Amino acid sequence: MLVLAxxxxxxCATASRQRTFLDVSREVEHRVGETTTWRAAGGDDxxxxxxxxxxxxxxxxxxxxxxxxxxxRQPDLQAAxxxxxxxxxxxxxAGLVRNPAFEGEFRxxxxxxxxxxxLNLVQDVIDLAYRGARRRIGxxxxxxxxxxxxxxxxxxxxxxxxxxxxxxxxxxxxxxRKTVLEAVGASYExxxxxxxxxxxxxxxxxxxxxxxxxxxxxxxxSEAARTAAxxxxxxALGLLGGQAVVRLPEVLPDPPAEDPDLxxxxxxxxxxxxxxxxxxxxxxxxxxxxxxxxxMGSVPRLGLGVSAEREDTGHWGLxxxxxxxxxxxxxxxxxxxVAAARMRQAEAAQEGLGIRIRALVRANGVRLAGARxxxxxxxxxxxxxxxxxxxxxxxRYNAMAVSVFQLLAAKREQIMAGQQYxxxxxxxxxxxxxxxxxxxxxxxxxxxxxxxxATGGSGEAGEGAH
Amino acid sequence: MSRLTRRKLLLSGAALATGAMAxxxxxxxxxxxxxxxxxxxxxxxxxxxxxxxxxGEILPxxxxxxxxxxxxxxxxxxxEIAPGLTIKCMGYNGRTPGPVIExxxxxxxxxxxxxxxxxxxxxxxxxxxxxxxxxxxxxxxxRPINPGETFKYEFTMRQWxxxxxxxxxxxxxxxAMGLMxxxxxxxxxxxxxxxxxxxxxxxxxxxxxxxxxxxxNAMNDFNVLTLNGASFPKTEPLVARKxxxxxxxxxxxxxxxxxxxxxxxxxxxxxxxxxxxxxxxxxxPETTVLxxxxxxxxxxxxxxxxxxxxxxxxxxxxVMMQMSHGLPNMLGMDARGLDQHIxxxxxxxxxxxxxxMGGMAEMGMxxxxxxxxxxxxxxxxxxxxxxxxxxxxKVREGITSYADPGWFKNPPGTVAEAASADELTADGIDPxxx
Numbered sequence: 001m002l003v004l005a006x007x008x009x010x011x012c013a014t015a016s017r018q019r020t021f022l023d024v025s026r027e028v029e030h031r032v033g034e035t036t037t038w039r040a041a042g043g044d045d046x047x048x049x050x051x052x053x054x055x056x057x058x059x060x061x062x063x064x065x066x067x068x069x070x071x072x073r074q075p076d077l078q079a080a081x082x083x084x085x086x087x088x089x090x091x092x093x094a095g096l097v098r099n100p101a102f103e104g105e106f107r108x109x110x111x112x113x114x115x116x117x118x119l120n121l122v123q124d125v126i127d128l129a130y131r132g133a134r135r136r137i138g139x140x141x142x143x144x145x146x147x148x149x150x151x152x153x154x155x156x157x158x159x160x161x162x163x164x165x166x167x168x169x170x171x172x173x174x175x176x177r178k179t180v181l182e183a184v185g186a187s188y189e190x191x192x193x194x195x196x197x198x199x200x201x202x203x204x205x206x207x208x209x210x211x212x213x214x215x216x217x218x219x220x221x222s223e224a225a226r227t228a229a230x231x232x233x234x235x236a237l238g239l240l241g242g243q244a245v246v247r248l249p250e251v252l253p254d255p256p257a258e259d260p261d262l263x264x265x266x267x268x269x270x271x272x273x274x275x276x277x278x279x280x281x282x283x284x285x286x287x288x289x290x291x292x293x294x295x296m297g298s299v300p301r302l303g304l305g306v307s308a309e310r311e312d313t314g315h316w317g318l319x320x321x322x323x324x325x326x327x328x329x330x331x332x333x334x335x336x337x338v339a340a341a342r343m344r345q346a347e348a349a350q351e352g353l354g355i356r357i358r359a360l361v362r363a364n365g366v367r368l369a370g371a372r373x374x375x376x377x378x379x380x381x382x383x384x385x386x387x388x389x390x391x392x393x394x395x396r397y398n399a400m401a402v403s404v405f406q407l408l409a410a411k412r413e414q415i416m417a418g419q420q421y422x423x424x425x426x427x428x429x430x431x432x433x434x435x436x437x438x439x440x441x442x443x444x445x446x447x448x449x450x451x452x453x454a455t456g457g458s459g460e461a462g463e464g465a466h
Numbered sequence: 467m468s469r470l471t472r473r474k475l476l477l478s479g480a481a482l483a484t485g486a487m488a489x490x491x492x493x494x495x496x497x498x499x500x501x502x503x504x505x506x507x508x509x510x511x512x513x514x515x516x517x518x519x520x521x522g523e524i525l526p527x528x529x530x531x532x533x534x535x536x537x538x539x540x541x542x543x544x545x546e547i548a549p550g551l552t553i554k555c556m557g558y559n560g561r562t563p564g565p566v567i568e569x570x571x572x573x574x575x576x577x578x579x580x581x582x583x584x585x586x587x588x589x590x591x592x593x594x595x596x597x598x599x600x601x602x603x604x605x606x607x608x609r610p611i612n613p614g615e616t617f618k619y620e621f622t623m624r625q626w627x628x629x630x631x632x633x634x635x636x637x638x639x640x641x642a643m644g645l646m647x648x649x650x651x652x653x654x655x656x657x658x659x660x661x662x663x664x665x666x667x668x669x670x671x672x673x674x675x676x677x678x679x680x681x682x683n684a685m686n687d688f689n690v691l692t693l694n695g696a697s698f699p700k701t702e703p704l705v706a707r708k709x710x711x712x713x714x715x716x717x718x719x720x721x722x723x724x725x726x727x728x729x730x731x732x733x734x735x736x737x738x739x740x741x742x743x744x745x746x747x748x749x750x751p752e753t754t755v756l757x758x759x760x761x762x763x764x765x766x767x768x769x770x771x772x773x774x775x776x777x778x779x780x781x782x783x784x785v786m787m788q789m790s791h792g793l794p795n796m797l798g799m800d801a802r803g804l805d806q807h808i809x810x811x812x813x814x815x816x817x818x819x820x821x822x823m824g825g826m827a828e829m830g831m832x833x834x835x836x837x838x839x840x841x842x843x844x845x846x847x848x849x850x851x852x853x854x855x856x857x858x859x860k861v862r863e864g865i866t867s868y869a870d871p872g873w874f875k876n877p878p879g880t881v882a883e884a885a886s887a888d889e890l891t892a893d894g895i896d897p898x899x900x
Binding site for chain 1: 674789790792794795796797798799800801804814826834839
């Protein structure tokens with residue numbers, strides 16, 4: 001019976017975790033557009049999800065695929081979700097009735113046979129009265145934890161996207177730097193052969209060689225950057241070892257047709273802000289705590305029960321028992337101060353978030369617009385110009401008006417303009433990730449991680465009685 | 467007035483109404499209007515000289531109150547130097563060099579000069595004896611002709627020979643851009659009559675590949691060399707009949723270069739300069755006449771050897787077109803495998819120059835617009851990879867017209883060809899023997 005009861009409780013616990021997590025997963029799906037899972041909640045078919053990840057890794061991985069994998073695999077996210085477990089535990093604890101206390105004394109008389117006994121059974125009553133208040137605090141804290149869990153999921157998704165864009169950019173840049181090396185290598189080869197034929201000076205050959213060796217260094221550095229970016233991508237996705245070999249596209253995607261409207265985004269970012277929601281819930285929890293503590297502080301700790309005593313005559317006496325703690329010294333003043341401070345803290349955090357979110361929207365909006373313009377300028381003006389220059393240099397070379405060195409230099413400059421384009425494109429996408437995260441309700445700036453979370457932890461609230 | 471002058475007056479009257487040269491039969495180029503079918507010898511072109519201006523024209527005149535009246539207009543022009551190369555430069559009456567001014571000894575000459583340039587100009591009559599203030603040196607002889615103005619020059623031509631005219635204001639710009647022309651004066655008494663009388667003006671310009679305008683600031687790196695404003699293959703051939711007495715007048719107003727003009731197949735006599743005729747006993751025999759900057763030379767010979775004879779400046783860079791000189795020396799470089807390597811980056815690439823420059827033009831590679839680097843033209847046997855200051859003297863037996871007769875049909879046995887194995891053996895020649 002006990003075992004079944006325990007199992008039943010365990011089963012109930014899992015079902016409750018699922019219910020708690022359902023809110024979170026629905027929000028994540030709604031805001032980010034992908035599914036996530038909390039393994040401890042046990043509600044999802046992990047086998048099917050593993051198969052999904054394997055299928056994604058088998059193909060060329062797109063940015064959305066990276067987000068999918070991260071939301072399913074990233075251990076940091078699972079760690080963040082366990083905060084839900086913590087908050088749930090504390091809520092549970094807050095709702096538990098304090099155990100009654102049984103006290104018994106037996107005395108064996110020294111003068112003769114017989115004994116006296118004293119039995120008390122007392123139940124704390126005040127604690128019972130404040131159970132509802134404690135649970136409400138716990139629920140507020142759970143609400144804050146849920147908001148933070150969704151925020152963590154958005155962070156993980158955004159980090160996965162950033163890592164993906166950086167990794168693809170490094171691939172593309174490496175390919176370009178290798179082409180530059182080829183161009184410089186060809187130039188060096190011509191110089192080598194001219195030198196062999198006795199047509200150029202040693203110093204001209206050395207200069208070509210110097211350019212070539214420099215280009216080789218660039219490629220080496222680029223390879224290191226590519227490897228680092230890939231490792232970061234694997235880490236962001238929560239992949240280990242052999243799975244870290246993902247297949248990536250060769251080029252970054254073009255910017256989408258439109259960017260979100262900034263005015264709309266500011267409103268949306270504030271409305272949907274999970275950081276603000278968490279701060280509000282923190283404030284609610286702290287407010288309720290302070291109210292409860294102040295109320296409880298003036299109230300004596302009251303325990304009621306029964307008391308029974310056996311006289312040495314063998315008669316039992318029965319009567320009520322009262323246990324009264326007198327609030328003389330400790331009226332919970334300290335805890336009330338703590339709660340008040342947490343309230344003010346949460347309010348200040350809300351205010352700070354209000355400012356910060358608006359600033360981030362504007363700053364990232366400008367970055368995004370600037371990056372889009374740069375990308376467009378490269379696509380429409382600079383890259384076509386560089387193409388033209390190479391074509392026209394080829395014609396001049398055919399006319400023997402410029403040398404093959406100048407022709408190869410023009411080619412090199414074309415590729416280097418291409419590299420700048422790739423960097424502009426990458427900057428665009430990183431800014432876009434920040435903007436998208438703001439629109440999903442999480443304040444973050446590209447490349448530097450989450451900008452700030454609401455202060456106050458879910459671990460503090462709900463600790464009503466000790 | 468001499469009989470000759472009066473005859474010219476009468477003849478000119480007929481042309482006055484149209485102002486054209488057609489009735490006088492003055493050819494714009496060799497042979498046009500000369501033919502009289504069936505005649506034993508082609509009819510005279512005009513006057514005493516049969517003056518022929520390949521690629522050029524003769525300035526028309528009218529007679530007015532006893533003067534030969536000419537009108538020169540100095541203006542900016544666009545001229546095709548050779549097919550594929552058209553440049554903005556300056557000239558007289560729509561062309562550079564300007565039309566040849568043809569007069570006779572004793573003519574009273576009046577030349578109106580209208581300035582349609584954007585800066586002042588003047589015209590100097592090179593080698594001509596005339597009143598000091600008609601000499602055309604801006605500032606010294608006259609005030610400059612401002613844009614829009616028309617000046618009058620007037621003098622009596624007391625000499626006969628080959629002279630020139632050119633701008634004498636901002637010469638670095640205006641001569642470099644092409645403001646020049648030839649002036650020919652025929653002797654009154656018919657001395658020095660020849661059957662073919664050619665007039666050529668030498669000039670050079672700097673036109674970078676892909677540019678559309680001559681650069682007058684060039685001092686050393688001229689890359690467009692012209693005869694009467696044209697470069698081979700646009701230069702029209704000089705056509706003569708076997709037995710013709712031929713005179714070639716050459717004037718050089720290139721800004722910075724003398725030109726040694728070499729004629730193949732003949733030795734001629736240098737018969738005169740812009741200083742006057744050279745007495746027969748003193749005439750210098752040459753195959754190459756050096757024409758310094760600011761001089762004219764006339765040479766004479768009898769065209770007794772039929773064939774297509776090259777005539778060109780012997781400075782090797784003056785028979786190329788628009789080459790650049792800043793390139794590394796590619797000669798002798800081992801280019802094996804290089805093209806495949808570089809084509810991965812530049813699909814249209816080809817290594818050039820490692821075996822020399824011949825055959826470049828025949829490759830047909832795409833070039834910048836308005837450029838003809840190193841081009842030549844098709845010849846009788848194969849491509850002639852010469853350009854610039856190059857033309858051909860075509861001497862034919864028994865022709866009745868001076869129109870271009872096509873390529874010379876060489877008599878069999880006179881053609882240099884690959885020696886056959888039998889021939890080599892018969893003469894004991896071993897090609898492998900060093």
